[in-house]
Each structure stands twice: as structure tokens, then as C-alpha cells.
Amino acid sequence: MKKQTRSRRILTGMLLALACACLSASSPGGSSLPAGGAAAPVEVPAPPPTVALTFDDGPRASTTARLLDELALREVQATFFLVGECIPDNEALIRRMAAEGHQIGVHSYSHIRITGLSKRDFNFEVGQVRTQLSTILGGSSYWLRPPYGITDASVHQWADSPVILWSVDPEDWKEKDPQRIAAQVLGQVQDGDIILFHDIYESSVDAAVQVVDALLQQGASFVTVEQLMQEKGVSPENGAVYRRIP
Numbered sequence: 001m002k003k004q005t006r007s008r009r010i011l012t013g014m015l016l017a018l019a020c021a022c023l024s025a026s027s028p029g030g031s032s033l034p035a036g037g038a039a040a041p042v043e044v045p046a047p048p049p050t051v052a053l054t055f056d057d058g059p060r061a062s063t064t065a066r067l068l069d070e071l072a073l074r075e076v077q078a079t080f081f082l083v084g085e086c087i088p089d090n091e092a093l094i095r096r097m098a099a100e101g102h103q104i105g106v107h108s109y110s111h112i113r114i115t116g117l118s119k120r121d122f123n124f125e126v127g128q129v130r131t132q133l134s135t136i137l138g139g140s141s142y143w144l145r146p147p148y149g150i151t152d153a154s155v156h157q158w159a160d161s162p163v164i165l166w167s168v169d170p171e172d173w174k175e176k177d178p179q180r181i182a183a184q185v186l187g188q189v190q191d192g193d194i195i196l197f198h199d200i201y202e203s204s205v206d207a208a209v210q211v212v213d214a215l216l217q218q219g220a221s222f223v224t225v226e227q228l229m230q231e232k233g234v235s236p237e238n239g240a241v242y243r244r245i246p
């Protein structure tokens, strides 16, 4: 009896070790042991990834509208972190974003670094955009992405929402070549990634469409950041920083 328990414990340990190896290779779901339980490598096909596309610095009427058209065509949801200064005259576009299931968040009012600000200035840079969005859409849950991804303890303390950074950055503002940008993303994307784009460039819209089409072919799902957390069982916490989920 004791012997059986011990061998079962060893088998459980082996199973756990295998599961951990699979998890660290970002390919959960592999549960088949090699025949005889030997330590032979097991080919486990990676399950299709679920990722969040995020777009900063808009809205910009021309490029953002075209992006929304392309996303709608493919029934893909994304997350938009908006700059307050760009909101006037784009209210209809923002209503459309919300109506089509995209998540909308705050990227500051004037795209400045929001570290080192007085609380009053921080409240303007972040709070003013929330007020704009509440006026247009109602509601009050607008998560924060700090400009440049620069954040600190004060930002976390005052954010009053989760702080969303990213895990994949193709630097789409640098060289505006859609092929290069898409290849950069496709070469590294994994399940749970948060991908950074800027919807103010035509090249970024083209690159995002290429990424979506390539990953859809692999069976990937595109969800908002909030949905990604829900799917992965992560509860969003105010002031916590998220780069990828989990």
C-alpha cells in the first residue's frame, strides 16, 4: 500500500514537472505522457493564442475609422487608449468604438509623462479624459495606459484603475513599414500578450490588419484587455501594472 502511494507520488511529480515544462513553454494543455513514462520530448502543438490588440494616441479620424472598418469586418475586438486633446470632433468615432465592443481607456489629456506631476496635474491629465469619456459614453470605468509606458508609485496610487502596459512592442512609430511591423509582432507573439500599436499611422493600421489575418488563420482570438483578464481568471486591481496576462 505504502509502495503504491509512493509510486503514485512519483508519477504525480512527473506529471507536474511535465505540466510545468509545458506551461513555461507557453503551451499549456499538453497532457499526454510518452509511453512508459520515459523522459522523451513530447511534441505538444501550441494552442491558438488569445491576445489583446491595443491602440494608443488616437483617435485620429482617418486612420482610426479605417481600423474600425477592418476590425469590424473580421469581428475582432481591441482596446483603445485615447488622448484627451484628440477627442473633440471625434465623438461619433468613440461612440462607434464602444458600440462595436472595443474597450476604451485613458492615455492622458496631452500625452505628457504623468510621473512627477502634482496630484492636481495628474487629476487633470487622467481625470479630464475620464470626464470627456463619461460625457460621451456614460460609465466611469476607463483604465489607464501612461504615455511612453512610464509609471511610478504615485501613478499607481492615483490611477484609480488597473495600469495597462504591454508585452509586445513593434515600435510602429519608428520605421513605418507595415511588413516589418507585422513580422516583428508575429515573430514573438504568445498567448496572453498585450500588443502595442498606434492607430494614428496608416502603416500601423496596415500592420495590425496583417497581424490579425495571420493569427486568425492560426485560430487566434482577439479580445479586449478586460476580456483577456476575465478569460485568464485574473481580477483587475486598481494601481496594479499589467504587461501580459497572466
Ligand code: NI
Pocket: 056, 057, 107, 111, 147, 148
Ligand atoms: Ni502614446
